[in-house]
Amino acid sequence: MARRLADWGVDTIFGLPGDGINGLMEGFRRHRDKxxxxxxxxxxxxxxxxxxxxKATGRLGICAATSGPGAIHLLNGLYDAKLDHVPVLAITGMQExxxxxxxxxxxxxxxQLFQDVAAYNLMITNPQQVPGVVDLAIRNALGKRTVAHLxxxxxxxVAPITGDPYRHVSPGKPPKSSTVLSQPPVPAAQADLDRAAEVLNAGRKVAMLVGVGARDARDEVLAVAEALASPIVKTLxxxxxxxxxxxxxxxxLGLLGTRPSEELMEECDTLLMVGTSYPYGKYLPEPGQARVVQIDVDPSLIGLRLPVEAAITADARLALGQLLPMLQARTERSFLGKYQKSRDAWLSDMVSxxxxxxxxIAPQYLMGCVDEAATNDAILTCDSGTVATWSARHWTIRGEREYYLSGNLASMAPGLPYAIAMQHxxxxxxxxxxxxDGGFAMLMAExxxxxxxxxxxxxxxxxxxSYGQILWEQIILGYPEYAVRHRQPEADFAAWARACGAFGxxxxxxxxxPGAIREALAHPGPAVVDCDVNPNEPPMPGKIRYEQAKYFTESFLRGQPHKIATLASVARDKFNEFRS
Incomplete structure (x- = not known):
């Protein structure tokens, strides 16, 4: 197995040994040079x-765990890979x-446990299967951009690789050339392009919604938006x-998005979705309001949220490049201009x-200090929770910066493991x-x-x-918060960092x-800045809906604790926005 993984160019495995994979660990030891x-x-x-x-490399990620509880622990991270469409191979042990x-x-x-998460899912029953099934597992993970499991x-x-306890016909060892996997970009069909161009050219108020499936198509996205005079809304x-x-x-867009983006979706008459099947339907145009064109390399993801008039199954970069010369350049740009002004006002509010x-300390200020001090090619990883709101609005993508979080699974705790893997x-x-603090505490040993x-x-x-996001979710449902704040003493994660021999x-x-952030970023090794922020700062939605305001009020009437501090935080935010 180790040799076959090396043949595929695998150079890193993340894992934890156990008696259920000691034989595999010996294989990895023998090939530790590769x-x-x-x-x-x-x-x-x-x-x-x-x-x-x-996520960061586009290559195959591999994790290994022992049998039983070790394998069970893998599941949360594997579902993160499945739901965000990235290739991961999980290798687990099993009893004799x-x-x-x-x-x-x-x-x-x-x-059986992994049957929902893994597209290729097999227990090996014969040593002579190994090279062939490793190939199949990797091809499924890479080709389908999902999880495979062996x-x-x-x-x-520990059996001899030539052993065949069942006296079956040997499938033979696959040739090394079979480790080549072709993944050419998929171009769009002309008929699909014609239909899409017809819909887009007929639109008067065109908006674009782009997702991570368009991450390699920045120039093409901007060129199409310029031609259509279309504002660009981004998924997280x-x-x-x-x-x-x-x-x-x-x-x-969405709960962590901007007011201009939400209002734009309420007004547009045409929507071009590129590289996303955006899951939160309530933030999209009402069915029938807008004509929809959707581009995605996976046809099964088209039309999940809205009726689609023109579907293009293709690589985003290629499809947009093919579509661009078919679009009629707009001279009427008042729709775009309206939302550019709205966006400028929103950004001014965020700075305030x-x-x-x-x-x-306001958590927005903390994220702002990180944003100002980080390099233009920095990678930011983020946990789920209120931190996602602060990073979504105050981490500025410029230059070659990147941004990663658990998208569709929205799991707590991946921020630190992501960062370790991406730094590697x-x-x-x-x-x-x-x-x-909640997400970090879960996996702080890493x-x-x-x-x-x-x-x-x-x-x-x-x-x-506290578990800040859960706190606000309880309030938005109309309930007073309960069991979401930790008792004293408060954790000092900087002390943990220093105990590890790092900067804290x-x-x-x-x-x-600001000085602490700059010092940590300049430190040559691992570093932790543990910042006490205002626990009563609400992660307000871009546009407050009636139901949200209603339930927020009800939670206070029912006995929401800390309501004075919470109202003071909201009032200070609104005062700063007004002053800006």
Missing amino acids: IRFILVHHEEAAAFMATGYA TSVLGSNYQQEVHTT SFPNDLQ PGKMVVPDDHPLTTGG LRDPDRNP AHPGRQVIAFVG FLTAVRHDLPVKVIVNNNN VKVADPAAL
Whole structure:
């Protein structure tokens, strides 16, 4: 197995050994000159690292875990890979074949457990299967951009590769040339282009919604938007497709998005969706309001949210390049101009929220300090939670910056594992994990992994001593918050960083924050800035809907604790926006 993985160019495996994969570990040891095994503290982190590695490189991510509980721990990270369409191969152990079905210790049938997450899912039953099924697993993961899984019983891990206990006909060893996988960009069919051009040229108020599927098509996206005089709205995973300071974009969409983007969706009469099947239908145009053109390389993702008049199954870059000369350049640009003005006002409001005089520290100010100090090719990873709101609105995509989070799964805790894997994949770039105290605490042992592997990741902890997003979700449902704030003492993650032999600083004074951020980013090794932020700062939606305001009020009437501090935070935000 190790040799076959090396034949495919695999150079990194993230995992945690156990007696269920000791035979595999010996194979990895014998080939450690070709494959680096990065030892983690929790299998969930290994799966997140494999996912992050695949997201940042486009290559196959691989994670390994022992049988039973080790394999079970992989699932959260593997679902993250599946739902965000990245190729990951999971390798797990299994009890000896002679004891299967006997209620043996840790006997968990992982092929049944993984049947929903893995497109290719097999328990190996004969040593001579290995080269061929490794090829098939990798081809499925790469070709379908999803998860594959191989389970390897203990006795087969140590069996002679020439052994055939069942006296079956040997399939033979595949030739090395079979490790070549062709993935050419898919061009669009002319009939589909003709229909799309017809719809787009007929539109008067055209909007574009672009997702991470268009990440390699920045120039083409901008050229098409310019021709159509179309504002560009971005999904959160697609944040890096277009620079945030470009005049054609209105920013993100949805709960973490911008007011101009939401209002744009309410007014447009034509929508061009590129590289996204955006899951939150309530933020899209009402069915029948807008004619829709959708471009996606996966035909199964077209038409999931809205009726589509023109569908193009193709690579985003190629399709947009083919479509561009068929579009009628617009001279009427009042629709675009309206939302450019709205966007400028929104950005001014966002800058006003980065108030350095507020104490406790405003989380917007924390993210703003990181944004100002980071390099133009920095990679930011983020956890789910309120940190996603602050990063969505205050991390500026410019230059070659990138941005990653758990998109469709929206899992807590991937920020640090992502950063470790991406720093390993891109040793010359600045990699920053912007995480909440809740997500960091779940897998904080992996910071020690970064130290041990000399990976200079920078971790910025937005510490509100609570599960902040859940807190606000309870309020928005009309309930007073319950069981979402931690008791004292508050965690000091900077002390943990120093205990690991790394840089760590705790910040509670807003005046000290910019210097602490700059010092951490300049540090040659791993670093943690643990920043105490205002726990009562609400992650307000771009546009407050009636139902949200209604439930917010009801939660206060029912006895919401900390309501004075919360109202004071909201009032200060609105005052700053007005003053700007």
